[in-house]
Amino acid sequence: MILLNSGVGNYIFSNGKEYSYFGGNNYLGLANHPSVREAAIRAIEKYGVNFSASRHTTGTADIHLELEKELSAFKRKEDAVVFASGYQGNSILLEILKGRYSTIFADQSAHASIISAIPADVVKVMYYDHCDAGHLENLLEHNRDSDPLIITDGVFALTGEIAPLDEIWPVVKKYKGILVVDDAHSTGVLGNTGKGTPEHFKLLKEENIFQTETMSKALGGYGGFISGSNDLTELIRERSATYQASTALPPPIAAAGIASLKIINDNPDLRIQVIHKARMLRKEISGLGLETTHYDTPIIPIIFERAEKGKGLSSYLEDNGIIAPFMNYPVRQEMHLIRIAVCANHTSDQIEILLRLLKKWKDKNEKN
Ligand SMILES: Cc1ncc(COP(=O)(O)O)c(C=O)c1O
Incomplete structure (x- = not known):
């Protein structure tokens, strides 16, 4: 669990450190508008x-x-x-x-x-x-x-x-x-x-x-x-x-x-932006050979057969300044996943850095 020391936006503070934030459900970036x-x-x-x-x-x-x-x-x-x-x-x-x-x-x-x-x-x-x-x-x-x-x-x-x-x-x-x-x-x-x-x-x-x-x-x-x-x-x-x-x-x-x-x-464009950004990110994640789902929504899971792998990726991202949580949530399902939530305000820099880290991790840990 991360402990917030700030409100949520593109970035958050946790334990005195700034993170690029892909958690939560603030899809249109309105929580702190x-x-x-x-x-x-x-x-x-x-x-x-x-x-x-x-x-x-x-x-x-x-x-x-x-x-x-x-x-x-x-x-x-x-x-x-x-x-x-x-x-x-x-x-x-x-x-x-x-x-x-x-x-x-x-x-x-x-x-x-x-x-x-x-x-x-x-x-x-x-x-x-x-x-x-x-x-x-x-x-x-x-x-x-x-x-x-x-x-x-x-x-x-x-x-x-x-x-x-x-x-x-x-x-x-x-x-x-x-x-x-x-x-x-x-x-x-x-x-x-x-x-x-x-x-x-x-x-x-x-x-x-x-x-x-x-x-x-x-x-x-x-x-x-x-x-x-x-x-x-x-x-x-x-x-x-x-x-x-x-x-x-x-x-x-x-x-x-x-x-x-x-x-x-x-601002109907907010909705268009979040869907567009999520679509691009999902495509890139899938292109990296990571398992995800294929829907036009802001929620992009990365799915693993073993929980340890997912936890490992989430920790790796956190160590590198990105929050994308491994989900431990009371819903019945047989998969282990980290959940990436895209926000209409996410910058291309944030998305690129996330993708670069995912690729680096994937190269090191080849098979899910
Ligand atoms: C599908 C679904 N229904 C209901 C809720 C509960 O909504 P709220 O957090 O606004 O009480 C949530 C989220 O937490 C949810 O994911």
């Missing part, structure tokens, strides 16, 4: 650090409503609800969709927040092979008497794979199911306007696809949100215990969200 910082500071001056109450009781402020208005405009939905974390989003959604499903079918490598969101009283939970719409169909066919809810990450946090919604959704539709996509890593990045995987796959008009999203990654802030019809958001506000009984998003965080949405709306 001057106008996001200023908005947060102004909000602290006006409201203090915390509203110290749940949204449902006395913790809803004008700034939450403004953020929700901006989010619903960004998503082109009737409404949006914000809450304390992206992690909570899956619990909230599965909570309020109760009654519309009897069986949950989840990707076997689904994020921990999905697995822990599955309500205790759901009769049946099944896991389909990772990103395998064929296996999902098989399970659905053998469980025809169920009302299915299918749930997957939109972009997988560790591997940067995009869930094949173009294959999954027709299957879900065939079996009259509901699809829930955790788009934590897609919001602000995927789709022509950053609306995530449904936009990426041109499925925005489909009913019965629900997204859970976060402001903590590409948006550079913090807090979860769900957008949708007024009926959906009313259900969340009126029925979700998770929403009703947790403290409202703090003022500087709500203000940061509003500021970062403005930047995203005004």
